[in-house]
Structures are given as C-alpha cells and as structure tokens.
Amino acid sequence: MLLTPGMVAFDMDGTLLTHDSKLTEGTKEALRQLQQQGCKLVLSTGRMYGSAQIPIDSFPFDGYVCSNGGTVFEGDGTLVRQWLLPTEMVIGAIHALRQETIYYELHDTNSNRWMIKEDRERLEATMSEDASVEGFSILSFPYYRLARVEPLAEVLEKVESGEVEIVKFFVWHQDPDRLEWVKEQLKPWSEQVTITSSGKQNVEVIPQGVSKWEGLQYFCEKWGISPEKVMAFGDAENDREALTGAGYSVAMENASDEIKQVAKYIAPHHNEEGVARFIRERVLGEKGE
Structure with a gap:
C-alpha cells in the first residue's frame, strides 16, 4: 500500500543532501513529482534560511523551518515566526x-x-x-x-x-x-x-520548547494538514520531535540507532539518494531497479 502524505518535511544534512551538500538531479525530480501530486514540501533544518538556500539551487520548496525551528519562513522567504534565546x-x-x-x-x-x-x-x-x-x-x-x-x-x-x-x-x-x-x-x-x-x-x-516539529505546526495549520498526513525525513537528534510527531516518520540508513528506533520507516543512505528512492517506491509507486 502506498503512503499518502499531504506534506513532506526534509532534514538537509545527512538526509536530503549528499555528503558534499548537493541536491542531486534525481532527488529534485522526485520532489517535483511529489509537488505535481499536490504534496507540500518543507525544508526542516538546523541551518539558517540563508545557508539553507545555497545547496538547493532555487528549488521551489513551499516553506522552511530553520534553525531547528527557531525561525519559520514562507516559500517566498517571508519570516512568519521566530523564537529567540533570552x-x-x-x-x-x-x-x-x-x-x-x-x-x-x-x-x-x-x-x-x-x-x-x-x-x-x-x-x-x-x-x-x-x-x-x-x-x-x-x-x-x-x-x-x-x-x-x-x-x-x-x-x-x-x-x-x-x-x-x-x-x-x-x-x-x-x-x-x-x-x-x-x-x-x-x-x-x-x-x-x-x-x-x-x-x-x-x-x-x-x-526551550522549540523544535523542528513545533515549526512544522505552522504549515499544518496553514494548509489544514493533520500530523498523520505529515511525512518527516531525518537522521539526527534534532529530528527526534519531527519523527515522533509525524504520521510517516522516516529515518535514514545512516542515522543513529536511537533515531532509527523512533522512526516507522528506514530510507536508504543519504549518499545513495535515499530520500528520492524512498519517495519513488513508497509514495509514487515506482518499481525499484
């Protein structure tokens, strides 16, 4: 049975990007196909907004949760939420x-x-x-x-x-x-x-209280998407809350054992276009090689 997310949130380093911080053409194509199906795509990263833009080569994500949830941006770069350290x-x-x-x-x-x-x-x-x-x-x-x-x-x-x-x-x-x-x-x-x-x-x-999942709630409310219809990809401790909250939680093969235990699914290694391969097989229904 295919998975049917309404929104997919992607960690960047160690997840969506390769070891040299590249967003491959194969991954971009899988993301385009998701968008064509009406799925919303959000970057969910520890990076700041500016540094998140560098490797994605102007790919049109629908939103950005940056600084581990400390800031939230619309797809056009408008800052809509922020939480500051005292x-x-x-x-x-x-x-x-x-x-x-x-x-x-x-x-x-x-x-x-x-x-x-x-x-x-x-x-x-x-x-x-x-x-x-x-x-x-x-x-x-x-x-x-x-x-x-x-x-x-x-x-x-x-x-x-x-x-x-x-x-x-x-x-x-x-x-x-x-x-x-x-x-x-x-x-x-x-x-x-x-x-x-x-x-x-x-x-x-x-x-305190800030997390990627907290930031993603803004987009759930904006687009009327329930947590059960959110797919989250991650590989590290700062992805824990998103993987715990999302209905479709996906840890990378290269993730720590602790993070893998939180997730419902495991995607291939990030250096092997793991996100794209998981999307093609489990969401788009394409047969593997």
Whole structure:
C-alpha cells in the first residue's frame, strides 16, 4: 500500500543532501513529482534560511523551518515566526564558553553567523601550534569564511541592544568530552534552552520548547494538514520531535540507532539518494531497479 502524505518535511544534512551538500538531479525530480501530486514540501533544518538556500539551487520548496525551528519562513522567504534565546542567556553563555578555546557561533534571525574576533584569533593560534587540538577541518568549513567576525564588546552591545537577535548557538568539537563540558557550562540556563545536536561533533542550543516539529505546526495549520498526513525525513537528534510527531516518520540508513528506533520507516543512505528512492517506491509507486 502506498503512503499518502499531504506534506513532506526534509532534514538537509545527512538526509536530503549528499555528503558534499548537493541536491542531486534525481532527488529534485522526485520532489517535483511529489509537488505535481499536490504534496507540500518543507525544508526542516538546523541551518539558517540563508545557508539553507545555497545547496538547493532555487528549488521551489513551499516553506522552511530553520534553525531547528527557531525561525519559520514562507516559500517566498517571508519570516512568519521566530523564537529567540533570552538576551541574558546569550551573554552569559558567551562568557561561559570563552573559558576554553572552542569553536562556537551565534546564529541570528537574519542568517548571520557571528564569531567573536578574540576567540577566533585564539582558536587559530592554538591550531597553528597543535593541529590535534581542534583539527584543521574547521578552517575548511565554507561558513567559517562567511562568518561575521567582530570584537567581543561590539557583539555584546549588539545583543544587549536587540540589534542582533540570536536564535541558536552552534558549538563544534571533535572530542565528545569537550562537548560534554559545553553542556555543563549551559546548565544554569537549562530551563530556558533546549540542547540538541545535528551530528556527533556538535551541540546546538535553541530556545526551550522549540523544535523542528513545533515549526512544522505552522504549515499544518496553514494548509489544514493533520500530523498523520505529515511525512518527516531525518537522521539526527534534532529530528527526534519531527519523527515522533509525524504520521510517516522516516529515518535514514545512516542515522543513529536511537533515531532509527523512533522512526516507522528506514530510507536508504543519504549518499545513495535515499530520500528520492524512498519517495519513488513508497509514495509514487515506482518499481525499484
């Protein structure tokens, strides 16, 4: 029996995109066929809206849930919902994380990635002395070069004044113990934030109660689609709520065992056009090769 979703929500990294952040032509074609059947398509991602646009090559998604649900955008890019981290929490967390040399960014509602100049310089100096401390892979991140880098005093002033509205902290480290240290530093704000992750090497901090599923509720209400008719694809901890809430929950073959246990279905690996293959077989009814 074919599955009949009215809306399909896609995580991006590790799910819809290949390992090199590409949306393949085969995947685009499967998505077009879904739209032709009247199905609504929503990106549901930890990325900010601006960075979500880069790999999709102008594909016309019907909506966007970004920053793990911190912001919600219409298909034309209009911001319709946002949930902000409390100002005092952002300032306190900055001071807490600055105790160690660690990679972190602040993401705002305008798709900016903020880095503090003093901390970035300290990080680069540490890596030049000992590459094993963090690993030079950080320097190859495309967004590392695109970040807005300003002195601590200026960043704090922008946050305090409300000029910059922060929706997410993104922290990266290769050592799981260092990520546990990060979580310890954030405990004073445990009632104000949710700590999640989009991969084994990061921690993502968003407002309490915010999730991709919470963001998807906007589109369910707008289009009159019940949760039972939502299909959600994901691979990581920040997809848990969406996979739990959606009637058709699909984890990728490359997902963690914990996330696979939440899902009702398993799609092939993201590097093998797993989303497209699942859609063709289970929704469109095409026979496999």
